Amino acid sequence: MVLTRHLFTFCGALAALSLLGIAALILAQIGLRLMGSQIPSADDFAAWGLSASIFLALPAALLHGDHIRVTSLRQLLPARLGHGADILAAGFATGMMAWVAWAIFGYVAESWTYNDVSQGIVAVPLWIPQSAMVLGSVLFALAFAERTLRLILGLPVERDDISEQARGE
Template sequence: MLLTRHIFNFCGALAALSLMSIAVLILSQIGLRLMGSQIPSADDFAAWGLSASIFLALPATLIHGDHIRVTSLRQRLSPRLGHIADILAAAFATLMMGWVAGSIFSYVLESWSYNELSQGVVAVPLWIPQSAMVLGSALFAVAFAERTVRLILGLPVEIEKNNAQTRGE
């Protein structure tokens, strides 16, 4: 398996860890509220964890074929035209996600250069939680680029649940 696939899966694990952290944070917040206390900026940390879980899961979800695809048009095409449509769609997605990743990177760089801080009780430099968006979107673009190349070369593009590789549709 390619190094990128291991990186994508690692990011998926980080996304799962982010979700578990949100659950622990919320349960802790509930318990502390019952005792008359609270966790400062818990809402901020939960929101950042949610954002991280979404963006970090994108590449792993793609290589496992778990993103929603509209295949109604694809099913009406011949196998050859369908394959070409898949290549064009993956190439377009690569370009779009590259643009998205660049835009998010510029946004985070601006937060860093202005030393923007969160407005909650705990002042956190915003570039820190925003970095997960940069990493996730950049790796999603890489995953689409890899998918495009694999489709062009006729290689398997998705990993099935049982770890066997399957051809892209």
């Protein structure tokens, strides 16, 4: 489970780099437009960077407990029932994300099979930028599976709780 934690954190770093790439692209585009030029297909590259940043950030966000959760009902339940509800919710989310990952993989496989390319000035095989969606969704499903297992075993599920447990606090 330590390996997956590092993998999820690495994906978060890739998401941050993707956002930095978008910022650099926008700044370069502004500068070039002031000089009467532009970057071909800049909008496409920015959109792919945004998609990559969203999908690659999903596992890291779950690891840090940064996803929005509705806890009002959970807080009304006794501890034992609430823990059971957490397990059911994480298990359901695991199944849903596994299905989403499978569907996205099928979508990208079609792009590969049919040699789909972008319609912009720069023809990019679409499976290349779409691969970040596959990676992010597969790792998000894995993160939920790990969360479900940790809940079942009674282990901490979020990074801060795990760090405290490792330090013996």
